[in-house]
Amino acid sequence: MNGEAIELRGVSKTFGRVRALDDLNLSLRAGELTALLGPNGAGKTTAIGLMLGLLRPTAGTVRVLGRDPRDSRTRTEVGAMPQESALPTALKVREAVTLFARMYPAPLPVEEALALADLLPLADRRAGALSGGQARRLAFALAAVGNPAVLYLDEPTTGMDAGSRQAFWAAAERMKEAGKTILLTTHYLEEAERTADRVVVMNAGRLLADGTPEQLRARIATARVRFTSDLVLAELRHLPGVEAAEVDARGHATLTTRTPEALVTALVQSGLPFSELEVTRASLEDAFMSLTASPQAVPA
Structure with missing residues (x-):
């Protein structure tokens, strides 16, 4: 059919x-x-x-x-x-x-x-x-x-x-x-x-x-890049494509970006020390939570 x-x-x-x-x-x-x-x-x-x-x-x-x-x-x-x-x-x-x-x-x-x-x-x-x-x-x-x-x-x-x-x-x-x-x-x-x-x-x-x-x-089009580093928040925010950055007391950094590949490339090329790198793209659950939190959203 x-x-x-x-x-x-x-x-x-x-x-x-x-x-x-x-x-x-x-x-x-x-x-x-x-x-x-x-x-x-x-x-x-x-x-x-x-x-x-x-x-x-x-x-x-x-x-x-x-x-x-x-x-x-x-x-x-x-x-x-x-x-x-x-x-x-x-x-x-x-x-x-x-x-x-x-x-x-x-x-x-x-x-x-x-x-x-x-x-x-x-x-x-x-x-x-x-x-x-x-x-x-x-x-x-x-x-x-x-x-x-x-x-x-x-x-x-x-x-x-x-x-x-x-x-x-x-x-x-x-x-x-x-x-x-x-x-x-x-x-x-x-x-x-x-x-x-x-x-x-x-x-x-x-x-x-x-x-x-x-x-x-893709409607929220973000990814999270996580790693452990001694970098301070100001240094992280100057990496390309960073939209938001957080660092906890143990040096675990979480960066939000729409261009994770470019960000990770710049991080590696910078020569700055880091470890435990993890890249997580937006999930359907992330999109669902964003959509249902915004009543004015319209169909794609």
Whole structure:
């Protein structure tokens, strides 16, 4: 599928006097993994509720796969892994996945869905006996078994150990390679930075930024250069490209710059003594904190 998988045009949503979304315009391209980020109360849950057809917009239009998200055909092409899942605890894992598969017109084979979620060793265990991380993997299998064109993942790796997280993201990558459109919400920004093709940042019901992780990091365009030295603050500030400089009581210097390569080159060529050099570029978390601290930010 090409083009836009999800479109919100001029969407507002109010709950009494509370405006959860305010003239939101957002398009999600088919076949991409998009991370939807924002602080608590940003409007992410409301936006996803509209995309799932669980809510109706107060104003504007919502389209999923070109149709109303409440359309019965649309629902059969959408999978959702909510943050809190009411699992069929009395059923075994394989039984639960089989039950959900029967609700869709062209599901994945049950064994394939179990393998995708790394659940084959747990297939005969009751869902109610799973650990927190295992239950999240079952929620993923239930969302994926319908072979959806669009998949919503809400805080998917909460409660998973490191191995399960790695297996989960490998499975998500395989689904994306198969042409699935994936919308992710997460508080683990390093996961979003590593996996997302595109990042959308919301706050107060509005769109703040939209771009690749690299584009969002570039908006603050800074790096930190750290090293240990006997240089005084005045000397550090005269190095090329330094925007800010700090030195602690132990001689650990931290310099902020937009041109770390030029700064490090000048430092080496100066012949001034230093050690323990470390260069850290701006992360997605740095960009996120900067954006959400500035309500007047506008989309890229």
